[in-house]
Amino acid sequence: MTTRREFLGGVTTAGAMTFLGAGPAAASTDADPALDADPNADADPIADPDADTRDPDPLAQQGEARNAIFAIDTDTRTYYDALRAELIHQLSPVIIVQNDYRGGRYTLIHDGAQESLHPVSDMFESAKSIAHAPLGIYSIIAPYLSHRIPDLPGSTRLDRHDLDMVAFKGPGTTDWLGPLRSFATTLAGARRQLGDARMPHGLEASSTRILDASLEFVDASVRRSSIDMTSFESYTSRLTNDIAINIEHAAQAQIEGVEALMTRWRDQVGAADWPGLYIVVLSIWTTSALNQNSIIVKRFMDPANADSHLIDLPTAQPPADAVFVALDNLARIVQDNVAAETVFPLDRELADALKGPEDLMAQAILSQLACPYRSRTG
Known part of the structure; x- marks a missing residue:
């Protein structure tokens, strides 16, 4: 059995004609009286010596039969895709959020019009950028770390196999020196100009401490041509509070920017259409479960x-085209919502599976795995 995503599709023209009872038109020819014989008349046909009198191959028959059955799914998927392609242009109102380093690119689609913009001030990006300094250093040195886990506060939570895979080069080389020096140049440039960025006092102070500590760690590591997990964690543990301060400032900038935009768009869409609003938030998996944009926008929804x-x-x-990806997926969701209640009007469990992220076969598989020896029909 196919999954519901593989199951849904379309019908060919010829298949549709057959389904409706229409067959191919008969060819128009001038009848030959000599060939216009009485179908009930006795005939003694001459046997064709080349005729194949063997029994049909059962495997060939089985293959043909199954191909005929598979054609249902092929045609269904064709029609399903056609419906989705048309439905994309009917979706309204929709807000699409593409998470990015600037706090998110927002797009409103309503009544055929489309508006896109970044609503969050650059204070968001500034605060996060500096807070990312330890992560930048980690990304350079991680492949060269030792596979030995030191006795550190978080060592019990560190997966040894994960460390083995990340530290794939090991400490036997100093190839990290060049990239680390280059990153230090970037950090030093930001530190020199930090005062001109006109940040709030608290944010500037925490950012100063993050940059200074990062430059100190790089300088010490380069001078001794050695890096290790103990010295890195000693450096990062001093910055916990400062990174938290930067995150607080970034969060404030994001909330203010998104709330102002959502308020404007809610007034623009109007009270009649706003309750039906769909919002699609695209993010990479590591930030999808509790995404910052989702938290803010949900407060504005019905x-x-x-x-x-x-x-x-x-x-x-x-994605290269976040708007299309969002609308393409939303069209599947919307048409499945209607299909669920009309295809399975008497089965709440199957209907809920079809209209949600659960695979339609999930419950059947769970049931059979839980009781593999239960009696089966057919």
Whole structure:
């Protein structure tokens, strides 16, 4: 059995004609009286010596039969895809959020019009950028770390196999020196100009401490041509509070920018259409479960629809066309919502599976795995 995503599709023209009872038109020819014989007349046909009198191959018959059955799924998927392609242009109102380093690119689609912008001030990016300094250093030195786990506060939570895979080069080389020096140049440039960025006092102070500590760690590591997990964690543990301060400032900038935009768009869409609003938030998997943009926008949605109309869509990589990806997935969701209640009007469990992220076969598989020896029909 196919999954519901593989199951849904379309019908060919010829198949549709057959289904409706129409067959191919008969060829128009001038009848030959000599060939216009009485079908009930006795005949003694001459046997064809080359005729194949063997019994049909059962495997060939089985293959043909199954291909005929598979054609149902092929045609269904064709029609399903056609419906989705048309439905994309009917979706409204929709807000699409593409998470990015600037706090998110927001797009509103309503009544055929589309508006896109970044609503968050650059204070968000500034605060996060500096807070990322330890992560930048880690990304350079991680492949060269020792596979031995030192006795550190978080060592019991560190997966040894994960460390083995990340530290794939080991400490036997100093190839990290060049990249680390280059990153130090970037950090030093930001530190020199930090005062000109006109940050709030608290943010500037925490950012100063993060940059200074990062430059100190790099300088010490380069001078001794050695890096290790103990010295790195000693450096990062001093910055916990400062990183938290930067995150607080970034969060404040994001809340202010998104709330101002959502307020404007809510007035623009109007009270009649706003309750039906869908919001699709695209993010990579590591930030999808409790995404910052989803938290903010949900407060503006109609409470009755917020849980079902806010779609968090994890992606492997930020898509090249976030709007199309969001609408393509939303079209599947919307048409499945209607299909669920009309295809399974008497089965709540199957209907809920079809209209949600659960695979339609999931419950059947769970049931059979839980009781593999239960009696089966057919």
